[in-house]
Amino acid sequence: MDKEIRAITRLGVEIKLNTALGRDVTIDGLFKDGYKAVYLAIGAHKDLQLNIPGEDGEGVLSSVDFLRRVFLGELTKLEGRAVIVGGGNVAIDTARSALRLGTDKVTILYRRTRAEMPAYEYEVEDALAEGIDIQYLTAPQQILTKDNKVIGVQCIKMELGEPDSSGRRRPVPVPGSEFIVETDWVLPAIGQTPESAFLADTSGLEISRWGTIEADPVTFATNVEGVFAGGDAHTGPWVAIGAVAHGREAAISISRHLRGEDLRAGREPVEFPQENFVPVPEDIEKIPRAKQAHISMAERTAGFAEVELGFTEEQAKAEAAKCLNCMSCCECFECVTACQAEAVEHWMEEQEITLDVGSVILAPGADTFDPSVIDTYLYGKHPNVVTSIEFERILSASGPFQGHMIRPSDHKEPKKIAWIQCVGSRNVQHCDNGYCSAVCCMYAIKEAIVANEHSDEPLDTAIFFMDMRTYGKDFEKYYNRAKEDYGVRFIRSRIHSIDPADDDNLALQYVDESGEIKEEEFDMIVLSVGLQPSSDAIGLANRLDIELNHYNFAETSSFEPVKTSREGIYVCGSFRDCKDIPISVMEASAAAAAAATPLQEARNTMTTIKEYPTEQVVAGEEPRVGVFVCNCGINIGGVADVPAVAEYAETLPNVVYVDQNLFTCSQDTQERLREAVQENSLNRVVVAACSPRTHEPLFQETIREVGLNPYLFEMANIRDQNTWVHQQDKEAATEKAKDLVRMAVARASLLDPLQPVTLGLNKNGLVVGGGVAGMVAAVTLADQGFPVDLVELSDKLGGNALKLRETWKGEDIGKYLEQLVNRVQKHKKIKVHFNSKVSGNTGFVGNFETILENVEDPAQKITVQHGVTVVATGGKPFKPTEYLYGEDERVLTHLDFDGRLKENGDAIKKADKAVFIQCVGSREPERPYCSKVCCTHSMESALKLKELNPDMDVYILYRDVRTYGFREDVYKEAREKGVFFIRYSLEQKPQVSNGDGQLKVQVHDPILNRDVVIPTDLLILAAAILPNEAKEVAENMKIGQNAEGFFLEAHAKLRPVDLGSDGLFLCGLAHYPKSIDESIAQAQAAAARAATVLAKDVITLEAVKAVVEPDLCAVCLTCVRTCPYEVPYIGEEGAAVIDPAGCRGCGACVAECPGKAISLQHFTDRQLIAKCDALLL
Amino acid sequence: MRLNYPSNVKIINVPCTGRVDILHLLKAVEDGADGVYVAGCLEGDCHYLTGNLKAKKRVNYVKKVLEGIGMEPERVEMYNMSAAEGARFAEIAREFTQRIQELGPSPVRSGAKAA
């Protein structure tokens, strides 16, 4: 109650105590004093009179007054006999209370029968059980007194006559049936009525015959203008919630009345249709409600102890078991009323929408394999066998164990965990998933590393695998780290079975590489489940009539990797092939490019530009700060005392409005925020919630929508920097929240509006590199209407593809290349610069200027202007330095071999034996990466040899076979066609010799556990792929390179084709070794990303800039020398000039300026020091 | 990662530690902060190339000023960490708090009290 009253007064309501209507004020008087509305909520405090003689005798007590005094402890004893008149709950309460106060006998007089008694049935039962006498059909006629002291009640018997207006039969006295009940006390309990006598002065206020004030049931307006009434005063005694509802409705009416609006509009009570109710099935057995046990009668009458003992556990369970589990909404519509956002709609139905589109992109993703179909893995049967996805959840802070790594069976931290690879991948026994799921090796390693990091104790992690496929960029390094830094054990094996062991552990039986069966016990086993298309996706594909491959993934060609078999429908992500995040992201952009290209004319035609109201001018205004304190569900409110923080915020300087929200970021709160800004004329807004990094833009947008400049906003991070990290000490968290709010308010008061800087841009693209990736990027951009300058170092387009024969699927690369080169050269929007290199670059996104130098004649230089750059400088094959390469002409690299095949297949056909050695120059200490394409290339070449000469013995010496995705098919085929596979290790590399003209390869066979010597006619080396030397490009364009010389993308996972600087994009082998389809997809992706820049007419730059106050500038050159981007210069006016277009807003010059002539907008000294002062002073 | 660290650490955010001015650090000390530290990116990883290196020099300058006025230079410090190193952030917050606890309250405040 106190809280409620405080809340009311805080809202600005003035409470005048000890003021009685009629005595101190009158309604008319209030109107005269200027009040425009009066709400009468005076309750019903007056007991109804029996209106019989003797009622003023000593011993007659009002029952409500009696109960109040008992409750307050003023009345603890009532001696003698008591008569209670009435049949409602008050009468029963009074009777039972009187009994407990020690009366000798308690009698209730009721004028109708028990059936008509309004009191609750069970209450009546209890009263009777306690020995209370109830006289039905009995009405008091007169209270008998002696010396004005009550001695008895004269009663008359009644009988029931015709029904009255209440529908109950009217009691009629039976003449001559009078009798006397002797008593010392009479307690009438026949109801209460408002004290309405004093309302008489208000002319014409309509009073019912029950003494209640008449009012409209919807608006609660009385018949007198400006007077409203509700609660018991209106209804007579009723439940509290009713009074609350009246108050609320009346308040709405009063608000409307004051504004002169229609009181009634839109307020008709909601009528819910009844027909949707789910009927209770008729065949359900009807079981009565269980009865609760009571305390003993002696205990009951001895005091006010709780009579009902509650349900026993069995009773409670039985009651709950009565739930019909109908699983359907009973349509009570409470949810409709409860949801403030009005999000619940019971009448919503499935809708069919027809969209007129030019392109469709499918990205339905994939499902994980359900391992319960493989009996031997015990999945679903043993709690400590989990899938990798489940394990991921176990490690997650928002997971089932709040990030504590414990196993499901006993919630103990596991000390030994095994991962089993290829569960549902490379498997045609238990499922039809013959392909490699491509992602599991990496995620298993990741999980093992994270598990190690999570574990307090030393953790033993083991990964059981067939081939470790860490073929992506920097994956091999990660794999090496797992082994070297985390001690993850990698066991090349096949799983035999998993059996339960003691202590909820699991016994894993496996066959190692040499064929030996081994067993090891683990606390927990994680199944690295593979990916497969979902049935929904397959259904979708079938409905759209697009072709699926034999694994039910979308079929695409290597040259148009994101295009389905149906024109205009594109696909990306793992529905095309299993893939990880970077490639999915890349393909998504590629699909966007492919989908956008035919639609280029429609670009910007259906866009709606958001309109904002004119910005409020706040310069010169006093700061009016609104503070919104967020509970963030329980994230903040569960730790810090949010009401206290809010209350504190009200005391801060310049704060004129404070609100607290459950979720400040929710849609309805945004609306409240907007209203608050408008209603309170706020000109600065502070949200005390979570991180500005994630939420600032949302709130800035919100205030912008009500005309406030987005920079007039400040956030106090009381979640990430407070309640999340100080959970243990709630008090400290509350105090810190106050500190943070105070700091935020201090800064907010000093914030100034800022305007973003916009710039025009050059719509040309520059593509560096004329290989497949560069050409595809150029064509994709040009097809979207953007002119492209394509720079090629040599005098020929095509790059490495010129030397390639066909894709692993058998598609002719030469033909494709010819068409592509043709398109590039004939394209009106593409200008090719042969024999050229980048020798200089200036500018920034939207406005680059690049110098192209002719490599044959360095004096010949041209300058191109462009808005974006795509870097596709490509790669080159490693030239092997071992295995007699270059010394014996029978030793070839892949590309040499492809060349030989093209020139003279017959010569090769004659060979009896051929040996492939994998990983030549890859996965070595000086080049710790996998070249990704060589395994597939070798399979393809091996199959070609088998095709040319089925009798040829073909050996592939490998370290891990990395035919990821559907490439696994080629591996399978190679095995089926009889290609021999021998694994070697880095420690025991094959030895190649040439004795007497015979080329021999010696290798250790781990299965036979001995060295074998293979005489051969051909030795094909899977040479590594290196990036082209691109230091000059890197330096000119300021692009980072990794240790191996590949370019560094902005974010390895989420921004795989963006480079570190805006407006620069990357594709092809310059990024990492990859197959032609991936190069093409990446090139399309780079073009798509580049087009997002070029499609705009202006570039909007962040508004936070360093600005110079020329009067203070000492032209000392400090800023010129400090700026890492060389933006400031000394202008003609004799002061430093900082071009906002070039300024990145880091503030380095600001902190250095000796004259304090430069300030960083939004982070001025005043603003920052204000925070400091606010915290500490 | 919600790693606990002492609640006496309060953060003032800046776009880059290169924005941190000698004056800001001194103001904090002047206002009575027991300790101030600058948390910047790892050296070589500054988004603005060299902001964190500049900040480091300024922190060192402030240390010298404090030394000059007979105050513990350990009350100001520069730390480097990456945005991904939540654990390190918490560890540093704990470590620095402990350091300051060992040094005791700022003489600026106790001096003011003594007067």
Add this chain to the structure above:
Amino acid sequence: MKAGSKLEKVFAAGHFAVTGELGPPRGADAHHIHEKAEYLKGMVESVNVTDNQTAVVRMASMAVCRLLLDMGIEPNLQMVCRDRNRLAIQADLLGASALGIKNVLCLSGDHQKFGDHPQAKNVFDIDSIQLIAVLKKMRDEGKLINDHECEGIPQYFIGAAVNPFADPFEFRVTRLKKKIDAGVDFIQTQCIYNMEKFHTYMQQAYDQGLTEKCYVMAGITPLKSVGMARYMQKFVPGLDVPEEYIERLKGVDKKKQGDEGIKIAIEQIQEMKETKGIAGVHVMAIEWEERVEEIVSGAGLLPRPEVS
């Protein structure tokens, strides 16, 4: 004859001249001067008396010169530009002449940074080459810098120092020539250890005819120990101690390193005697005056010639 000093006469007679060096005490006690000077008597033609050497305050050079004269030893007054302006310099020079001092060595002076009064204000009103010119003007024209005529013309045998090993090496001979142009009569070089480089230098000087225009004395300082050799190698600017000498000193017992140093000095002097353009040696046995005899006699330079 310019001044008719013994040194000048020895040169004039075509003898291979020898000079020694004496550092005045850091106090007023003249006792040690006598002791040290005794060792040099008869061993050398003239004894250089340093002037606040290494910028450390010592007894005035001119006073010590006079004490030597009293002992029958010919002094060579060292004079630096660091501590005096042109007024003081000229006054002192006049006084020196009056005291019978004939040899004057013109020096810039070590920077006071290395001395015992680093807070001192240095003067450097004129530099060492200008100082030579001052002496020459006083002697040959009988005039002061301001062209005022001297009452009584002083006579000086004008000396200067050169460091053949300072950088730029190519300029060193030019600078020698500048000193000659300014009027120098004899030159004493910095201590020589790198004989090869010194020969290159001397060859150039000889080729340019400079050794005809003045007498060049090679500076010889015997190495007392490996430690001293290393110190000179590393910390004395413009000194070039070749590694071979250090190796040589290392090769003998520590107690015998001094003897080995003397041996080296003797060998050097013998080599100098054979070198074209070298007219003598300046033996700077700093705080080792007692062994000068050993060196000079070892080099076959005793007895010193008599001239008149």
Add this chain to the structure above:
Amino acid sequence: MVVAEQKPIEEILVMVADFNKVLLTGCKGCVTVCCSGGQKEVGILASALKIARKKEGREIEIDEITLERQCDPEYVDQLEEPIASNKYDAVLSMACSVGPQYIAKRYEDILVYPCLNTTFIGGALEHGVWAEFCQACGSCGIHNFGALCPIARCAKSLMNGPCGGSAGGKCEISPETDCVWHLIYERMSRLGQLDKMGNVVMFKDWTSSRDGGPRKMVREDLKQ
């Protein structure tokens, strides 16, 4: 420009030890450019002094003002209002020593303290590094020395250098100090004027320098 550096704070603390309220004045001229007495440094020094005094339990009140230049009387006049309306115990100047002298001359009854040491006339080698280039001798002859000043930049102000202490292009006084004579040699060599270096340069006339007494420069045509 005139290059100056802040005095050690310990020294300044001693100067203000007895004061409770001072006016700290900066200068937007040379000392701003050489980062020793501009508005920023004024703020830093004020804060440092306040910290030091708070620590001692006796706070000091410091007003900060940075003048356009402290070497022009009109600008120094701008201190009149603050000095008149505040009871300062002293005025501290963060200008070259001209500043405090001008303030002292203009405000006769107030104590004035310098907070900077005026070091030399020089220039920036890079941001944060300044070196001496001129000694204000009053008769510039650097054209004779490859446009490099041996007076200011040779430790011994030699006119006929380099002396025997020149090694590796550095001066004997410190390996950080360039031997200007070495630089002169290199430059003359590049300019083909080495022969000029062979000539003996005779005595310099120091009358135009400080040695001729405090100097004054009058431009009759400009003088009012």
